[in-house]
Structures are given as structure tokens and as C-alpha cells.
Amino acid sequence: MFSPRARLRSAAAAAAMAAALIGLNTGAAHATDWPPLKEGAYLYSGPTGTGTETTVDLNDIGTCHTLSEPAASVTIVSGSAALLLYSGPDCTARWPYGTGSLAQWDLPWEMLSYRVVSL
Incomplete structure (x- = not known):
């Protein structure tokens, strides 16, 4: 019961979510290159x-x-x-x-x- 358009939208949403999560991981790895925060x-x-x-x-x-x-x-x-x-x-x-x-x-x-x- 999902139309082909609904499947395509679901697939696009899943791909966007995966890309966002990969981007967050890359950002977290980049942040570790900094020295530890200190006052x-x-x-x-x-x-x-x-x-x-x-x-x-x-x-x-x-x-x-x-x-x-x-x-x-x-x-x-x-x-x-x-x-x-x-x-x-x-x-x-x-x-x-x-x-x-x-x-x-x-x-x-x-x-x-x-x-x-x-x-």
C-alpha cells in the first residue's frame, strides 16, 4: 500500500538522515583535533x-x-x-x-x- 512516490520520498528522507549523521560524525572527529577547552x-x-x-x-x-x-x-x-x-x-x-x-x-x-x- 505505499505508492511509488511515497517509497521514493521515504528513501530520500532516509538518505538525507544518513548524510546528516555522517556529517555529524565528521564534525565530532574534527572537534577532537582541538586542544582541550580550558578557562x-x-x-x-x-x-x-x-x-x-x-x-x-x-x-x-x-x-x-x-x-x-x-x-x-x-x-x-x-x-x-x-x-x-x-x-x-x-x-x-x-x-x-x-x-x-x-x-x-x-x-x-x-x-x-x-x-x-x-x-
């Missing part, structure tokens, strides 16, 4: 938390810091602070990139400076 904020010169690690002082609100090495990824675990990241030195860029207070990701482009902002 504070850290900038990395390489993708997925690799390369040189720069520790950010989350109590230094508003001060601009120019990095000695560009940042390619970021981790922040804080309930009260976030980062504004800039593609230029001395916190220059038309649009800063904001992290929020809980983040662990690769940056869309290399960042050369940052400032801490309170939430």
Missing part, C-alpha cells in the same frame, strides 16, 4: 588550535594588543568577556571580528590585533 582566552597562529599559543589577559579590558604572529584560530571560555579581533595592527580594520564568551573556531582570515571587551 580563559587563547589565540593560535595555526588552524584548529595549533601553532604558537598566545594567552589573552581577560582582565585587560579595552587595551589594544598587536600580535607578534598573526592569529588563525581562537578559543575563549569566559562568562564575562569576549574578544574583538582585527585584521590590521593597532586594532585597525573596518569591521572587527567578535567572538562571544564561549568560542573555539578557526578565524575567517588572519588577525593581527585584538582587544578584550566585557559583556
